[in-house]
Amino acid sequence: MDYWRMSFRQGTGGRDMWRACLERGVAALGIYLLPDRKPVVGDCSELTPAGFDAIWRESGVRNHSMYVALRDLRFAVMPGDVVYARSSPYIVGKGTVTTGYRWDPDLLSDTGCRWEHYLEVDWREFAKPFGVTIQPVQYTLLKLEGHKLQKMLDAEAMWQDVEALADSTRVTVLRDLETIQLEEEYVEGQKTTRLVSYYERNPNLRAAATAIHGTRCQACGMTFVERYGELGEGFIEVHHLKPVADYGGEVSVNPETDMAVVCPNCHRMIHRRKDKQLTVEKLRGLLEARGMLTE
Numbered sequence: 230m231d232y233w234r235m236s237f238r239q240g241t242g243g244r245d246m247w248r249a250c251l252e253r254g255v256a257a258l259g260i261y262l263l264p265d266r267k268p269v270v271g272d273c274s275e276l277t278p279a280g281f282d283a284i285w286r287e288s289g290v291r292n293h294s295m296y297v298a299l300r301d302l303r304f305a306v307m308p309g310d311v312v313y314a315r316s317s318p319y320i321v322g323k324g325t326v327t328t329g330y331r332w333d334p335d336l337l338s339d340t341g342c343r344w345e346h347y348l349e350v351d352w353r354e355f356a357k358p359f360g361v362t363i364q365p366v367q368y369t370l371l372k373l374e375g376h377k378l379q380k381m382l383d384a385e386a387m388w389q390d391v392e393a394l395a396d397s398t399r400v401t402v403l404r405d406l407e408t409i410q411l412e413e414e415y416v417e418g419q420k421t422t423r424l425v426s427y428y429e430r431n432p433n434l435r436a437a438a439t440a441i442h443g444t445r446c447q448a449c450g451m452t453f454v455e456r457y458g459e460l461g462e463g464f465i466e467v468h469h470l471k472p473v474a475d476y477g478g479e480v481s482v483n484p485e486t487d488m489a490v491v492c493p494n495c496h497r498m499i500h501r502r503k504d505k506q507l508t509v510e511k512l513r514g515l516l517e518a519r520g521m522l523t524e
Contacts (some may be wrong), residue, residue, distance in 0.1 A: 232373040233306060234363060234381065236315045238471060239342065247316040248338050250347075251354060256312055256324070257336060257347035258298055258369055263288065272332040273303045273346065298369035302346055303330045305372070313373070320384070321359035324350035352443045357433050359384055360482055387485065437484040448495035448512045450523040451493060465490045468499060472506055 235256055237247035237408070250257050260268045267286045273281060281303065306312070306326055314322035328349040337344045361384035363377050373381055427485055444465040445452045453461025468489045482488065489509045490500065499507045516522050 231305075231307070231310045232378050232381070233301075233310060233312045234315055234320075234371045234373055235312050236369050238317055244342070245316050246337070246342055246344065247314055247321055249337055249342070251314075251322060251352050252335070254349055254352060255336065255347040256302075256314075256326070256350045257344040259303060259342070260295060260299055260346065263290075265461065267285070268343075268345070270299065271345075273299070273330060274332055276303070278304055294365075294368050297492070299346060301370050301372065306330075306348060306370075312348075314360070318362070319360050320355065320381070321358045322352050322354045322367050323385075327351050330376075345374055359387075365376040384483075404522075409442035434482055434484050434488065435467050438488040438490060439465060441473065442488075442490040444490065446492040447489045448491050448499070448509050449516050449521065451492055453492070466493055467491075467494045468496055468509065470509070 235258075237250055238245050239259070246257070258271060263269060269290050270276075270281065270284050278300070281300060285300075290296075306329075308326050308329060312324050312326060313320050314324070326348050330342045331347055331349070332345055333347065334343075334345045336347055361381060363371070363373070363380055365371070371377075426463070444463060445455070446465065453464040455461075467484075468491045470487055470489055491509065492495055495509075495512055499509065501507075513522070
């Protein structure tokens with residue numbers, strides 16, 4: 230049994246076909262069209278690897294990742310193999326291949342998408358997708374082995390553990406996010422700039438970070454339940470440790486290593502200087518030097 234990661238987007242930044250493939254129980258992909266609008270390779274059912282290579286070579290198309298994806302779909306992925314579905318930038322599902330390569334030019338015709346090469350897959354959609362970046366990102370179909378497979382399995386295991394914990398905090402998180410949005414978006418009738426990033430507002434990431442790190446501020450040490458009693462139960466803000474602007478391209482966020490939990494006061498102080506964001510450790514050191522830690 231082999232493991233694979235497969236993307237379901239039409240080209241870079243194009244339409245996402247994951248939902249259509251999930252509904253049909255398939256893992257499908259298309260291929261470049263030649264100037265006459267014919268595909269580089271049509272039905273591959275009767276082709277040998279050598280025959281496939283010859284057709285591709287004669288076409289003159291020089292897209293290596295597409296060549297590898299279709300070749301592997303036809304000759305390498307077998308029934309019983311496991312496929313992780315990637316809908317950038319998240320892993321959104323996992324399935325077991327039930328049939329070998331098939332071809333149907335009308336497979337996704339009702340969607341306007343010309344993806345005709347496919348495998349049948351028994352999919353399971355993740356209720357809470359998880360992020361993990363495994364290179365090369367641009368490969369449509371990538372075999373997972375060695376450290377790449379371990380990275381995927383570790384990410385999946387962590388999110389399965391977090392899901393069980395995060396469910397208990399999800400309702401609280403969503404309620405607090407609604408309150409924060411009303412508070413920060415409208416001040417004296419004027420729309421304001423949001424202080425925190427999308428990743429800090431994402432309810433899945435927020436609930437996961439809270440489940441992992443708890444609700445005690447990692448900078449000053451206070452908890453809202455100790456100060457306000459029942460009213461403060463479960464409340465805390467989350468902070469993205471690395472400024473989002475410092476990332477290049479696609480971002481995959483791990484709530485255990487990339488996020489911290491902080492109280493609103495500490496969060497504002499961390500972000501106060503736009504040109505020099507404080508680290509949680511630096512702010513904690515400043516508070517400790519002033520004897521202001523509460524733990």
